[in-house]
Amino acid sequence: MKRFTFILLIAIISTNYIVAQEITVNNNITIDIKKVKKAPTLFHTQQNVKVKGDGLEKIMIKSKIKSENKKDVDVNPFSLLDTVNKVRYQLVEFVGYKSFSIGVPTYQGKELLKTKLLNKRGRPYQSVPDFDPKIKDTFEDYQFEGYKNITCQINFGTDKNPIVSGIYYAPITMNSFIADAFFAIQKFDKEPVFELYYGNEKVADIDIDLD
Structure with missing residues (x-):
């Protein structure tokens, strides 16, 4: 398992259970x-992204996702x-998996580089x-007026010899799966209010205590 380093911060674990809410976006994805x-800071996922530094938190949003037309997600x-602080965060890590399977690996979440890195x-x-321009980073297709987009830069090298790029993800080929979506959140003086979006469609209010 590869271990990638992300230059940011993490603190203690706290969980917010919420009332289940189901929404359909893009006329297809539930x-x-x-x-x-x-x-x-470290946890068992396919990427094992490490977050360290001052002033940031890493949060996870777990959901069940289904493609009604059976196409890749x-x-x-x-x-x-x-x-409140008018920022829009891109995924820093994503893992999709089946809740139950026998003998067949189901974890998906292939990272792709936003920047071509050469030695x-x-x-x-x-x-x-991989760097694969044939697969589009559709995070960039959506803009929210007055908001600053934040894509975290991941260091795949060392502090002495950094190899740095933002990332995005290849499509998930399962049409029904559990999703763990991770975001690295900056701390501001004003208390944040979070909303999860898919494209321009609001999915849910996200309530979490960052203290």
């Missing part, structure tokens, strides 16, 4: 929010809005995700 919680339109010889690094 999203049922199950749980919201702070994420620890593009997760990049997911974003988290802070409606000193002009060749792609072997230890970083």
Whole structure:
């Protein structure tokens, strides 16, 4: 399992259970929010992204997602809005998986680089995700007036020799799955109010205690 380092902060774990709410977006994708919680610094997922530094938190939103037309699910339109501080966060990590399976790996969440990274010889690094311009980062297709988009930069190298890029995700090929979506949240003087969106469609209010 690869371990990727993200230069930001994490604190303690706290969980906010919410009343289940199901919504359909894009006339096809059903999203049922199950749980919201702070994420620890390290945890068992496919990417194992580490968050450290001052002034940020990492939160997870768990949901059940279903593609009604059985097509692949593009997760990049997911974003988290802070409606008070006027920022829009891109996913920093996403894992889709079946709640139960026997003998068949079901974890999906293939990272793709937003920036093409080349070594000193002009060749792609072997230890970083792929750069594939054929798969579009659809987070960029949506804009919210007055909001600043925030894409966190992940260091796939070391502090001494950084290899840095933002990331997005390849489509999920399962048409029904559990989703763990992670966002790295900046701390501001004003208390944030969060809303989860898929494209331009609001999915849910996100209530979490960051203290």
